[in-house]
Amino acid sequence: MHIPDGFLDPGVAAAAGAVSVGVVGYSLRRANRDLDERRVPLLGVTAAFVFAVQMLNFPVAGGTSGHLLGAALAAVLLGPWLACLVMTVVLTTQAFVFADGGVSALGANVLNMGIIGALGVGFLMRWARHVLPRTRAGFLAVVAGGSWLAVMAGAAACAVELAASGTVPLGTVLPAMLGVHALIGIGEAVITVTAISAVMASRPDLLTVRGLAPRLPIAGGAS
């Protein structure tokens, strides 16, 4: 979903950029509150994992592919604000080292593929903690739903930005973007749930920091 240069008009790119700068700036300011010692390497490895899996395009219907965005995964592991930083690191590196995603469109890409999913899923997990029973299945169901919604919300934002730029009418681009990303979002949910399940099986304590995730039942009591 990386928007190249040329798709957005300068005003829309600047507006999206301003939102991203604001949110990433806030994330940087409160980073010390969220970053305990073990989350420092965890932030690095989450960024690396998101970058790597973003390269693994999987086929969806009709000669189209999709790939993980990773904002949901980062938000479940690290919380909403550190997840914004993870996605900013990944998307900025992709733009400047790999020429993937535009330079003027970087703010929009950070917003669509990073911030929206990171904050959406991060706060969804907090809300779910109060509402849902604290079971493994319930937790993973919220992770799956959140992952899918993050992709759909990012695709919708992308469509609105394209329409606001006069590139393509909203009535044309919105259904098209939501249609294809409804499938890609399933891939996002599968990959995110798989990765989170693996972390739950090996290091459940990494998910439960700062009460973001539900308290997980630990079988046998030993961890």
Next chain:
Amino acid sequence: MTRWFVALALALAVGLAFFLSPYASGSPDGLNRVAGDKGFDGRAHVHSIQSSSPIPGYAFPGIGDERLAKGVAGFIGTLGVFAIGYGVAVRLRRVTP
């Protein structure tokens, strides 16, 4: 130990990028597909800064074999992103009050 978890996860990420990314689908992604279908894909252009980017399009320059070029790009990119993310986190932990 968090160190072991991080080392293992990093090895998995690097392995996926090196061994699997060369076999990833080359079809256009969701946005590119919509751009093609709705006829605005021609608007895309590469920024002047990007024309000199070190590893354009996930193909490591100077490697003839397309798959190897992508695998090497993934290998270097994954380690590079880890280093940047780790570096940013170390710095933030030190400088923010």
